[in-house]
Amino acid sequence: MSSTGSTRMWRGAVPSVWVLRGVVAVGLMLAQLAGMPAGYTPPVALVVVVAALSLASAFRPDHLVVSVTMGIVIVWWALQLRTEMPAAVLVVAAGLVSAHVATTLLAYGPTSLPVDPALAVLWTMRTAMTWTAGLGVWAVARAYEGHGSPATFWLTGLAAALVGAVVAAVATPIRGKEARR
Amino acid sequence: MLDGSSRWNPTGSLGRALTVGGVGVAVALAAGRPALVVVVAPLLVAGAMGLLHRPTEEPRVVAAFAHRQLHEGQGMRIRLESLGLDDVEHVTRAVAPQPYVALHPAEGTLGGLVGPDGIPAVEASPRRWGLRTLGAEKVAFTTPWGGYRWGPVTLPGREVAVLPTLSRLRSGGEAPQPIGLIGAHRSRRDGDGTEFSSIRRFHAGDRLRRINWRVSLRHGDLHVQSTRAEEDTAVLIIVDALADYGESDGVGGRESSLDITIRAAAAVADQYVSGGDRVSLRVLSPGGEYAGYGTGTRHLRRLLILLSRIRPGVPRDVAIDQIDFRANAGTVVVVISPMLSGPLATATVRLVRRGLPVIVIDPLPAGTTPSAYPDADPAVADLAWRMRLLDRNQLLSQLAASGCPVVPWNGPRTLEEVLRRVARRGQLPRVVGGA
Numbered sequence: 001m002s003s004t005g006s007t008r009m010w011r012g013a014v015p016s017v018w019v020l021r022g023v024v025a026v027g028l029m030l031a032q033l034a035g036m037p038a039g040y041t042p043p044v045a046l047v048v049v050v051a052a053l054s055l056a057s058a059f060r061p062d063h064l065v066v067s068v069t070m071g072i073v074i075v076w077w078a079l080q081l082r083t084e085m086p087a088a089v090l091v092v093a094a095g096l097v098s099a100h101v102a103t104t105l106l107a108y109g110p111t112s113l114p115v116d117p118a119l120a121v122l123w124t125m126r127t128a129m130t131w132t133a134g135l136g137v138w139a140v141a142r143a144y145e146g147h148g149s150p151a152t153f154w155l156t157g158l159a160a161a162l163v164g165a166v167v168a169a170v171a172t173p174i175r176g177k178e179a180r181r
Numbered sequence: 182m183l184d185g186s187s188r189w190n191p192t193g194s195l196g197r198a199l200t201v202g203g204v205g206v207a208v209a210l211a212a213g214r215p216a217l218v219v220v221v222a223p224l225l226v227a228g229a230m231g232l233l234h235r236p237t238e239e240p241r242v243v244a245a246f247a248h249r250q251l252h253e254g255q256g257m258r259i260r261l262e263s264l265g266l267d268d269v270e271h272v273t274r275a276v277a278p279q280p281y282v283a284l285h286p287a288e289g290t291l292g293g294l295v296g297p298d299g300i301p302a303v304e305a306s307p308r309r310w311g312l313r314t315l316g317a318e319k320v321a322f323t324t325p326w327g328g329y330r331w332g333p334v335t336l337p338g339r340e341v342a343v344l345p346t347l348s349r350l351r352s353g354g355e356a357p358q359p360i361g362l363i364g365a366h367r368s369r370r371d372g373d374g375t376e377f378s379s380i381r382r383f384h385a386g387d388r389l390r391r392i393n394w395r396v397s398l399r400h401g402d403l404h405v406q407s408t409r410a411e412e413d414t415a416v417l418i419i420v421d422a423l424a425d426y427g428e429s430d431g432v433g434g435r436e437s438s439l440d441i442t443i444r445a446a447a448a449v450a451d452q453y454v455s456g457g458d459r460v461s462l463r464v465l466s467p468g469g470e471y472a473g474y475g476t477g478t479r480h481l482r483r484l485l486i487l488l489s490r491i492r493p494g495v496p497r498d499v500a501i502d503q504i505d506f507r508a509n510a511g512t513v514v515v516v517i518s519p520m521l522s523g524p525l526a527t528a529t530v531r532l533v534r535r536g537l538p539v540i541v542i543d544p545l546p547a548g549t550t551p552s553a554y555p556d557a558d559p560a561v562a563d564l565a566w567r568m569r570l571l572d573r574n575q576l577l578s579q580l581a582a583s584g585c586p587v588v589p590w591n592g593p594r595t596l597e598e599v600l601r602r603v604a605r606r607g608q609l610p611r612v613v614g615g616a
Binding site: 014061062063067071075077085110112113119126127129133137 | 192193194196197198200201204205208209212213214215216217218219220221222223224225226227230271273275286288289290291292293294321323326327
């Protein structure tokens, strides 16, 4: 399957590229602002900085600015949370991984390249499956909250992450050797 | 076949996933922030999956072209044949846009998963005659989970001769003075043809089946029905490629003077070669393309290739009015020219005075305005062009007065009526001047 149809460009990019740019910007902002309902409100200056960097990330998917923006968001959350495990971190994880996947897809080609629908479906599945790794860690952490020692807690969390990775590897349809054989 | 090579490199995506994920876990461990593991776990998984699909072999990619020559408006699929795609999940192709080459997809960029059918093909269709480079593109491969990228590799493309389009309409025009062996044109002399010529007395050697018994009985001695021989003819096509006037949008769009010239020359050559006649081509251009008299499909292809190689300009090493066009008696001369060159008009008149049937096809599109120098005063440029057009009208009038019909190109049937008139006129007594 391939994206062979002619697509109307808008400001030098096809619509699917604009959608991905939107996912990058929204994902990073979502990761920053996900805690607001729970009272984790970032300062306005930080929001402005992250918003500007998110827009830059959307237009420079292969640039270091994407990692920098993610780093700022993660550091801010590290400063806000100590041993708490609110549900908002799942939204943060979803925002970050969505932005990461969207930048990965944007880096596949020039802005005139429409995203292959089959590729979009494949990466949507992959995004969901990688997110389940975070969900697994979160679920384990919530289940053992107040029961285990800190060391046990970390081991359990990392083990859950590894299990999630293995599940994702096994369950995700990989196009490659198997498909051609 | 054109191939390119590169090597696999980790993508920015892989580096980001591992860096951000690793730093996140490190901060979580160092500062005791369990929630950070949840935040970066998806990125770590994505990075780990990218690493797991580290490629083990280098692919080789080769651009494959199905044709070396195409006619205007025809298209071909540019495929990529490749080896070592076992580690490849996605391919990106970005074909460089070329003037007068239509691509599908229109932007020339195409991406898709590499499946059992191989790599998706790009379709290219040249829209104007000439030498066009097709398939110059960049190709990149990506492994599953976007961990590694191969390329982009630049493939240089191939020069394809784009031949002028041919119309399949056939003209019924005849050659005025065919002098040849066997062909489709009615000759002036009697021979073994099918066209009725006269009824005359029986001579020794006449075939018995030619005897007209009704006339023989009436006259009391044998009479036979004579027919005209049918002969081929020689056709010389002179193409004026001294300049190109007007805008060209390629086949189906606006035509410049050179577009009309090339397509008319191709149509005339096709028409006569298909009829078994000998056709020669002489191009007035810096390249001085020339093909001697010949016939057959192979010769026609040679003529079309020569036409596709024309680049307009003034020949430097030859005076146009001194060229020996190698036109023998009976040769039909077709001059395709806007007659904006005095020396060519002089050469044409010389051919007419030799008694050759000469026809001028005028390819100048109506309302053409030439492109002037950017710093030229538009009013002056317009005035200069109008003066050139006045000169041209005078030249065309003088040509017509000297017995050379001038007709605008109107498809393959353009020459039909003109040749008929020239043939009728050729049967009248005339005074032949010196060359």
